[in-house]
Amino acid sequence: MKKAFSKKNLWDAMPSPLKVIASTVLAYIPLKYIIGKRFRETTNLISEADKWSREEVDNYQFIKVKEQILNAYQKCPAYKKLYDESGFDINSFNSIGDIQKLPLIDKAFVNKNIDDLLLVDKNSAGVDYVTTGGTSGVPLTFYINASRSQIEYAYLTDGWKRAGFNLGDTKAVLRGRVTGNKSGVHQSYDPVFNEHYYSNFHMNDDDMRNYISHIKSLSDCFLHVYPSSIYQLARFAKKENISFDNVKAILAESENVYPEQRTFVESVFNCRYFSSYGHSEKLIAAAECEHSSDYHVWPTYGLLELLDENGLAITKKGQVGEIVGTGFINTVMPFIRYKTGDYAEYVGNYCDKCKRHHTVIKNILGHRVQEHLVAIDNSLIPWTAINMHDDTFDDVLQYQFYQDIPGIAVIKIKIGKDFVDENKQRIINNIGSKLQHRINVSVEIVDEIPLTERGKSIFVDQHIDFTS
Numbered sequence: 106m107k108k109a110f111s112k113k114n115l116w117d118a119m120p121s122p123l124k125v126i127a128s129t130v131l132a133y134i135p136l137k138y139i140i141g142k143r144f145r146e147t148t149n150l151i152s153e154a155d156k157w158s159r160e161e162v163d164n165y166q167f168i169k170v171k172e173q174i175l176n177a178y179q180k181c182p183a184y185k186k187l188y189d190e191s192g193f194d195i196n197s198f199n200s201i202g203d204i205q206k207l208p209l210i211d212k213a214f215v216n217k218n219i220d221d222l223l224l225v226d227k228n229s230a231g232v233d234y235v236t237t238g239g240t241s242g243v244p245l246t247f248y249i250n251a252s253r254s255q256i257e258y259a260y261l262t263d264g265w266k267r268a269g270f271n272l273g274d275t276k277a278v279l280r281g282r283v284t285g286n287k288s289g290v291h292q293s294y295d296p297v298f299n300e301h302y303y304s305n306f307h308m309n310d311d312d313m314r315n316y317i318s319h320i321k322s323l324s325d326c327f328l329h330v331y332p333s334s335i336y337q338l339a340r341f342a343k344k345e346n347i348s349f350d351n352v353k354a355i356l357a358e359s360e361n362v363y364p365e366q367r368t369f370v371e372s373v374f375n376c377r378y379f380s381s382y383g384h385s386e387k388l389i390a391a392a393e394c395e396h397s398s399d400y401h402v403w404p405t406y407g408l409l410e411l412l413d414e415n416g417l418a419i420t421k422k423g424q425v426g427e428i429v430g431t432g433f434i435n436t437v438m439p440f441i442r443y444k445t446g447d448y449a450e451y452v453g454n455y456c457d458k459c460k461r462h463h464t465v466i467k468n469i470l471g472h473r474v475q476e477h478l479v480a481i482d483n484s485l486i487p488w489t490a491i492n493m494h495d496d497t498f499d500d501v502l503q504y505q506f507y508q509d510i511p512g513i514a515v516i517k518i519k520i521g522k523d524f525v526d527e528n529k530q531r532i533i534n535n536i537g538s539k540l541q542h543r544i545n546v547s548v549e550i551v552d553e554i555p556l557t558e559r560g561k562s563i564f565v566d567q568h569i570d571f572t573s
C-alpha cells in the first residue's frame with residue numbers, strides 16, 4: 106500500500122529508540138496538536154453534531170450526499186452510466202429520502218470500474234490504494250484519502266470518550282501488532298500515545314501471565330483489544346483466579362462481538378465493555394454510548410441505510426437488514442449506496458438515554474468473520490449457537506472449527522497444561538449433542554491456531570461456499 110506523508114504515519118514508522126527521544130520533546134505539545142489539524146477539526150464537528158436535532162442531521166446528510174452525487178455524476182464515468190441507465194435524474198434529488206431512488210452498488214461494481222470511479226488523479230499526492238484482505242473470496246480494491254487516519258482517529262477517540270477515556274490516558278493494547286521481544290516478553294511502549302502493546306500473536310500461558318502482570322502493574326488503564334484476544338486473555342485470567350481493579354473499560358473493535366463473550370470479559374475485568382463498528386471502505390462508523398450498548402451511527406461520517414432483501418428501507422424496531430453506506434470521508438472515490446454485506450438490527454433514529462439523534466442499531470454481524478457451520482442437510486448453524494458455557498472447553502486455550510464438507514467438522518484445539526486425553530471425548534460428546542448430531546465432529550490438537558494476517562481470529566475456518 107502506498108502511504109502518503111502524515112504525522113501519524115510517520116510516527117508509526119519511527120523506530121522505538123527514536124520515539125523515546127522524540128517523545129521527550131513532544132511531551133510538551135498536547136497530543137491533539139501532534140496528531141494534526143484534521144483530527145482537531147473532526148473532533149469539533151463530532152461534538153457539535155452530538156447536539157443536532159433530527160432536522161439538522163437530515164439537512165447535513167442531504168448536503169453531503171448531494172455533493173457526492175453531483176461530483177460522481179460529473180466526474181466518474183461509471184456513475185454517469187449507472188444513473189443514466191437507471192433513469193435517475195440527479196436534479197430530482199431534493200431531500201435525503203430521495204436517496205432511495207438511486208441504484209445500489211456493490212464490491213463487483215467497484216472492482217470492475219475502479220478507474221472510472223475517481224474524482225482525482227489516482228497518482229496525486231494524498232491518495233492511498235487500498236486492498237482489503239479477508240479470509241476468502243475476491244478482495245475489494247479502491248482509492249481513498251491518505252488523510253483519513255486523522256479523521257478516523259477522531260471518531261475512535263470520540264467513542265472511547267464515552268467510556269471515560271481522555272486523550273493521553275494509559276492504554277494497554279492487545280491487537281494485531283507484532284511487538285518487540287525484550288527478554289522473552291512480547292511487549293513494547295509508545296510514550297507519546299501512552300500505549301503499552303502486547304502481541305496477540307503470542308498467547309501461550311507464559312505470555313499471558315506476563316501481559317496480565319504488566320497490566321496489573323499499571324495505574325488506571327483502558328484495554329484496547331480485538332474481541333477474540335481479550336476473550337482469550339479473560340479465560341486465562343479466570344482459570345488462574347486473577348481479578349482486576351485498575352481497568353477502566355474495555356475498548357473493542359474490528360470483529361463481531363458476541364454477547365456471551367462481552368458479559369464474560371466484563372465480569373473478569375470488572376468494568377464495562379465498549380465496542381465500535383467500522384470497515385475499511387470507511388462508509389459507516391458507530392459506537393456504543395455512555396448508557397447503552399447499542400451502536401450509535403455517527404451522522405457526519407456517512408449515511409447509513411438498513412435495507413431488507415427487497416431493497417426497501419427498514420423502519421421498524423427489531424427488523425434486520427443489510428448495512429448500505431454512503432460515505433463522507435472518502436473524497437477520492439465516492440461510494441454511494443454501497444452494499445457492505447454486513448447486517449444489523451434496527452433500533453431507532455434517536456437514543457433517549459444520551460439524547461443523540463443518531464441512527465441506532467444492534468447485533469451487527471460482519472460478513473468478514475465466517476461464522477456458520479453447514480449441517481448434513483446443508484442448513485446453516487451459527488457459531489454463536491455452538492458457543493459453550495459449561496466445562497466443555499476447560500483447559501483449552503483456543504479453539505476453532507474447520508470445515509470443508511457439509512455435515513463434518515474438525516474442532517482444532519490448542520491445549521493448556523492441565524488438559525488430559527479424556528477431555529477430547531467430553532468435547533466431542535458435548536458439541537455433538539448441542540449440534541443434535543447434524544454435524545459429525547472430531548477433535549484435533551494443534552500447536553497454533555493461526556490468526557489472519559491482521560491478527561484477527563476466526564471461529565469457523567469455513568471452506569464450503571454456502572453463499573452461492
Ligand SMILES: [Zn+2]
Pocket residue numbers: 394395396397401456457458459460461
Ligand atoms: Zn445513547
